[in-house]
Amino acid sequence: MAQTYSISDLAREFGITTRTIRFYEDKSLLSPSREGQTRVFSSSERVKLKLILRGKRLGLSLQESAEIIQMYAPGRNNAAQLEQLLQKITERREVLEQQHKDILSMMEDLNNVEQRCKNELNKHPEPS
Amino acid sequence: MAQTYSISDLAREFGITTRTIRFYEDKSLLSPSREGQTRVFSSSERVKLKLILRGKRLGLSLQESAEIIQMYAPGRNNAAQLEQLLQKITERREVLEQQHKDILSMMEDLNNVEQRCKNELNKHPEPS
DNA sequence: CTTTACGTTTACGTTAACGTAAACTTTATG
């Protein structure tokens, strides 16, 4: 029943190389099980990979993505650790909020440039 | 009248090192004028620096930020170039939209983890 | 049976984005 994936399955699905996936394992971001020598990825390993790639799109380092993934791991029992986790969540949220602002302002800039660009094109129209 | 800035003015303002600023100049992302040997930054150079840093927060490479900055430079006259610029704007917008989605989904994840975390803390309350 | 496709490990190479340090000049200051 439980879905599994080969290394090249995942590579194909996400448009990355197998080298990349092995590298992530080497950095302990992934830990696939094995059939003999061969890696077998569960769907939860696949989710981890998705989280890594999402992190990358937002400019996170692999270590930062590793931290995020760790957050999901249940088992951080003691209260001090929970508080520290809450703290990390707050920090990450602040980064995300800044990024959100940056996206909006960059969008605005793009709109402006686009307008100036289109005006320029209309001034000297293409002979059709 | 026209505001100018020393290299350490800008370094202080943006929390970076002078080495970084010189590096950006070396990569042609900045081109301050000179008083003798000494760099003098106009407010438009300062804006460029802000754009670079905004780019970094969104995970752009310096070359990508350089492209963005180039977009603002008026002087790309010919129509083909304008079309190409419009194309680049579209592409960048797509990246920004994906990033926006990623931010929202990561925010959601953080909220979930935070909730689980707070519940856990309430189950084993701190002796006050 | 050998070629093709997929998997493995090990290891050196590469690029980006600076850090760090040396060696020097020019102003300002106690």
Next chain:
DNA sequence: CATAAAGTTTACGTTAACGTAAACGTAAAG
């Protein structure tokens, strides 16, 4: 006047995130 505080150039060092290649195992297909 010495020294501290800014500036300069040149150059080697460092880290992250893979790329690339060698050298090998296994298994299905022609």
